[in-house]
Amino acid sequence: MNNPAPTHHDVTQSLVIVSGMSGSGKSVALKTFEDLGFYCVDNLPAELLSDFVRSTMRADGTPEKLAVGIDIRSRSDLANLPEWLSAVGKLGLDPKLVFFDARDEVLLKRYADTRRRHPLSHLGLSLADAISLEKQVLKPLRTLADVVIDTSTLNVHQLRRQVITEFGLSSDSTLSLLFESFAYRRGVPPDADFVFDARGLTNPHWNAELRPLSGRDQAVRDFLETQSEAPEYAAQVAAFLDTWLPRMQSDTRSYVTIAFGCSGGRHRSVYLAERLAEHAREKGWPEVAVHHRELD
Missing domain, CATH: 3.40.50.300 (P-loop containing nucleotide triphosphate hydrolases)
Structure with a gap:
C-alpha cells in the first residue's frame, strides 16, 4: 500500500x-x-x-x-x-x-x-x-x-x-499588534495608532557602560527596572491597552500599531516596546510583532 x-x-x-x-x-x-x-x-x-x-x-x-x-x-x-x-x-x-x-x-x-x-x-x-x-x-x-x-x-x-x-493558522478576525520603537528626532511613525513618549524616563544613554547597548539587552532592562518610574509607566500603559485593545477588535480592523518614542530610539523606547509585546503575548494575543525602527 x-x-x-x-x-x-x-x-x-x-x-x-x-x-x-x-x-x-x-x-x-x-x-x-x-x-x-x-x-x-x-x-x-x-x-x-x-x-x-x-x-x-x-x-x-x-x-x-x-x-x-x-x-x-x-x-x-x-x-x-x-x-x-x-x-x-x-x-x-x-x-x-x-x-x-x-x-x-x-x-x-x-x-x-x-x-x-x-x-x-x-x-x-x-x-x-x-x-x-x-x-x-x-x-x-x-x-x-x-x-x-x-x-x-x-x-x-x-x-x-x-x-x-x-x-500558519490565522483567523481573519484576529487583531495583529505591532509594538514599535522610534526616535523623536526622526519623526513619529505615520501609521502609529497609539504613541507613548518615554523621554521622561531616566536615560541609560548617560551611563557609559550602557550607551552602546540597547533596550533589548538585559543590563539596560535591569537598569530601567531599578528606576521605579519605568515599571510604573509600563504598568499604566499595559492597563490602558488591556482595556482598549479588545474593544478595537472587529471585522473591519486588522492592525494596531503601538509606538514608543525616546530621544535616540535605542534604550527606553526599545525596552518599553519589548516589555509591552511580552505582556500582550501573555494576555493571549496571537499575532504580536516588534519593530525597532532605529535598530532593525
Missing part, C-alpha cells in the same frame, strides 16, 4: 528558506516564523544547510520546523543552492524557498528612511548600484523560488499577516 503524499501543511512546516533583496522585509518574515514556532537561523552559510538540518533532527528522526535566512550576505556560491537543497531532500524534507522582493525605488526609500548600510556598501558602490548588483546575484534564487512575495506596497503588519496566512 502506497503512503499518502505529504500535505501542503506537512511540507511548509519542514524547512523554509527565506531569501530576497536587502530591505524587502526578510527580518520581519524570520521574526514571524519564529513566532509561529519555527527554529530560525539567519545568514547561515548555504553549504552548511544539510549539516544544520541534520543537527536539528529529533531523536525519532523527524525534523523541527526550520526557517533559514540565506541571502547576499552568504559567502557561499549561491549558484550551488539547488545542489544543497537536493542534499536536504535526501534527509526526507521538501524545502520551500520564499523570495522577498520590492521595487528599486521602494528599497531606496527604505534605506534612506532607516539610514542602514547596504550589505554590499563595503564594495564602494552607490546604493542604487549595490541594489542592482544584488538583484543580479540573487536572480537564480528568485527564479528557483517556490513563492515570491513583493513587499513594495506592504507595511509590517501586512507582511506579517501574509506570512502567517501562508505558513
Whole structure:
C-alpha cells in the first residue's frame, strides 16, 4: 500500500528558506516564523544547510520546523543552492524557498528612511548600484523560488499577516499588534495608532557602560527596572491597552500599531516596546510583532 503524499501543511512546516533583496522585509518574515514556532537561523552559510538540518533532527528522526535566512550576505556560491537543497531532500524534507522582493525605488526609500548600510556598501558602490548588483546575484534564487512575495506596497503588519496566512493558522478576525520603537528626532511613525513618549524616563544613554547597548539587552532592562518610574509607566500603559485593545477588535480592523518614542530610539523606547509585546503575548494575543525602527 502506497503512503499518502505529504500535505501542503506537512511540507511548509519542514524547512523554509527565506531569501530576497536587502530591505524587502526578510527580518520581519524570520521574526514571524519564529513566532509561529519555527527554529530560525539567519545568514547561515548555504553549504552548511544539510549539516544544520541534520543537527536539528529529533531523536525519532523527524525534523523541527526550520526557517533559514540565506541571502547576499552568504559567502557561499549561491549558484550551488539547488545542489544543497537536493542534499536536504535526501534527509526526507521538501524545502520551500520564499523570495522577498520590492521595487528599486521602494528599497531606496527604505534605506534612506532607516539610514542602514547596504550589505554590499563595503564594495564602494552607490546604493542604487549595490541594489542592482544584488538583484543580479540573487536572480537564480528568485527564479528557483517556490513563492515570491513583493513587499513594495506592504507595511509590517501586512507582511506579517501574509506570512502567517501562508505558513500558519490565522483567523481573519484576529487583531495583529505591532509594538514599535522610534526616535523623536526622526519623526513619529505615520501609521502609529497609539504613541507613548518615554523621554521622561531616566536615560541609560548617560551611563557609559550602557550607551552602546540597547533596550533589548538585559543590563539596560535591569537598569530601567531599578528606576521605579519605568515599571510604573509600563504598568499604566499595559492597563490602558488591556482595556482598549479588545474593544478595537472587529471585522473591519486588522492592525494596531503601538509606538514608543525616546530621544535616540535605542534604550527606553526599545525596552518599553519589548516589555509591552511580552505582556500582550501573555494576555493571549496571537499575532504580536516588534519593530525597532532605529535598530532593525
